[in-house]
Amino acid sequence: MTRLALLGIAALVACGPKSPPHRDEGMPWASAGIDWDTPPAVKPTPLATPSIDQATLANGMRVFVVANPRLPIVTATAYVTRAGGRDDGATPGVAALTAQVLDELAHQGELNDVDVIESSGMSLDTTVATDFASFQITGGDAALAIDALGRLLQKPVLADAIIARVRDRHVGELAERRRRDRTIAAQVFDRVLFGDHPYGHPAEGTDTDALKLTASDVIRFWHDAYGPDATTIVLAGNVSKRDIATLEATFAGWTKHTVARPQVAKLPAYKRTLAVVDRPGAEQAVVLVGGLGPATAAPDRLAADVANAVLGGGIGSRLDRRLHDELAVTLGAGSSFWRGEWAGTWAVATTFRTERAAEGLRATLDVIESARTTPM
Numbered sequence: 001m002t003r004l005a006l007l008g009i010a011a012l013v014a015c016g017p018k019s020p021p022h023r024d025e026g027m028p029w030a031s032a033g034i035d036w037d038t039p040p041a042v043k044p045t046p047l048a049t050p051s052i053d054q055a056t057l058a059n060g061m062r063v064f065v066v067a068n069p070r071l072p073i074v075t076a077t078a079y080v081t082r083a084g085g086r087d088d089g090a091t092p093g094v095a096a097l098t099a100q101v102l103d104e105l106a107h108q109g110e111l112n113d114v115d116v117i118e119s120s121g122m123s124l125d126t127t128v129a130t131d132f133a134s135f136q137i138t139g140g141d142a143a144l145a146i147d148a149l150g151r152l153l154q155k156p157v158l159a160d161a162i163i164a165r166v167r168d169r170h171v172g173e174l175a176e177r178r179r180r181d182r183t184i185a186a187q188v189f190d191r192v193l194f195g196d197h198p199y200g201h202p203a204e205g206t207d208t209d210a211l212k213l214t215a216s217d218v219i220r221f222w223h224d225a226y227g228p229d230a231t232t233i234v235l236a237g238n239v240s241k242r243d244i245a246t247l248e249a250t251f252a253g254w255t256k257h258t259v260a261r262p263q264v265a266k267l268p269a270y271k272r273t274l275a276v277v278d279r280p281g282a283e284q285a286v287v288l289v290g291g292l293g294p295a296t297a298a299p300d301r302l303a304a305d306v307a308n309a310v311l312g313g314g315i316g317s318r319l320d321r322r323l324h325d326e327l328a329v330t331l332g333a334g335s336s337f338w339r340g341e342w343a344g345t346w347a348v349a350t351t352f353r354t355e356r357a358a359e360g361l362r363a364t365l366d367v368i369e370s371a372r373t374t375p376m
Contacts, residue, residue: 053241057248059255061228065243066236074237076137076145078153082230082258083133083221085203089262093205094221096128097163097170097213102135102222104166106152120144124152130203131341142239143246149233150250153226160215167213174207181286182349184277189288189347192275195268199340227258264342267292285357289364290347296339308335311371312348319348322367329353329360 053065085095103126106117117124122139135152137145177183187202194200228251235243270292294304312319312335319333333350348368352360 053244055244057228057244057251059228059251061247061251061254062232063244063247064232064234065239065241066234067238067240068236069238069240071237072140074139074142074145074235074239076142076149077234077236078135078149079232079234080133080135080153080226080230081131081232082227082261083225084129084131085201085205086130086198087221087225087261088198088201088205091209091213091217091221092201093209094213094217095133095225096204097167097210098218098221098225099126099128099133099135100170101158101163101166101218102126102152102156104162105156106148117148120148122148124148128203130199140238142235142243146235146243146246146250150254153231154251154254156222158215158219158222163215163218167210171207171210174204174210177204178207181279181282181284181351184279185286185288185349188275188277189290190345192273193270193292193345194343197265197267199343223256224259227256228254230258267343283354285352285354286349287352287357287361287364288347288349289361289368290335290345293337293344293346294339295344296341298339298344301339304337307371307376308337308346310376311335311367318371319350319364319367322363323350323360327359327363329356329363333364 050066050068053067055063055065057063083095083099088095103124106124117137120139120141122137122145125136125138127134127136135149137148139145139148190202191200233247235247294301298304309317311317312333314320314334315332317334319335323330323333329352330350333348335346335348338345338347348364350360350364
């Protein structure tokens with residue numbers, strides 16, 4: 001029997017005890033002339049950041065241009081801030097399906113019957129997150145990338161047959177994901193923390209949700225959620241400020257406005273919870289331990305990221321040293337923040353053999369408690 005255990009606790013930005021470097025006692029460390037107890041002085045290094053040109057087009061679309069002519073490539077990314085999973089409303093999964101349909105149209109050459117992406121040697125990466133959908137085109141020519149984005153966002157041919165084909169494939173992919181222990185654990189974790197809040201539902205939806213969606217749902221969602229007032233485009237690489245004029249001309253005819261987004265949903269009251277999902281016969285237990293964390297705009301983001309790196313940022317972190325190196329209860333353990341516009345989470349994620357899951361969970365909680373109560 002495997003158990004997916006999720007224990008809600010406060011997110012951490014605190015620190016743990018100082019530990020001296022590992023020393024080989026056979027080495028003459030004392031005569032090396034190094035003060036092991038005092039870290040060397042840190043000399044500030046100037047940070048050279050690229051210049052960013054900003055503009056707002058006549059239709060309300062925001063544009064950022066980050067020029068680096070030394071790069072031989074261009075990335076053009078559109079972020080649509082009303083097309084994320086939280087905007088599904090009464091039709092769960094429609095945001096993800098709509099983005100998948102747009103991706104299909106671009107890749108399969110059914111976008112105005114022109115295979116803009118593949119024939120021009122470009123690539124398209126589509127992402128549906130909780131707060132937005134994004135479409136990133138990578139290629140060698142800024143004008144071609146801008147033209148491809150314009151076709152994708154403004155003029156999709158949302159035919160019933162194409163939508164049905166994409167939906168059926170999407171349902172199969174979602175059904176396969178639900179058989180993965182980590183997916184189950186992550187979805188239960190979010191549900192425990194956020195309940196019926198939009199953040200408590202998977203951004204990509206579920207297979208049962210997607211199966212209910214119709215072509216009318218997708219067409220309505222594209223009409224309501226996709227518009228210049230909800231879109232930001234970032235150009236980076238071998239681009240210049242002159243490309244803003246190309247964007248203005250490309251999107252001049254896109255003037256429709258999106259439907260107003262609902263007010264910020266109220267977060268549920270937080271409480272400690274232990275949630276267990278029984279998976280008889282499996283040999284491993286996926287464990288997530290965490291709680292609510294800061295939102296994207298939190299002012300202490302850098303400090304939180306540094307503390308997280310020490311605690312569970314990867315190989316050599318405190319969690320990894322304790323669980324992997326010392327106890328050998330896992331192949332690896334790490335922690336991370338997820339940050340949304342309204343709220344976020346912090347969580348430790350790891351996998352134990354079922355018979356050692358309780359031992360591993362106790363050790364995980366001990367490491368977290370040490371980080372929470374003692375200085376770094």
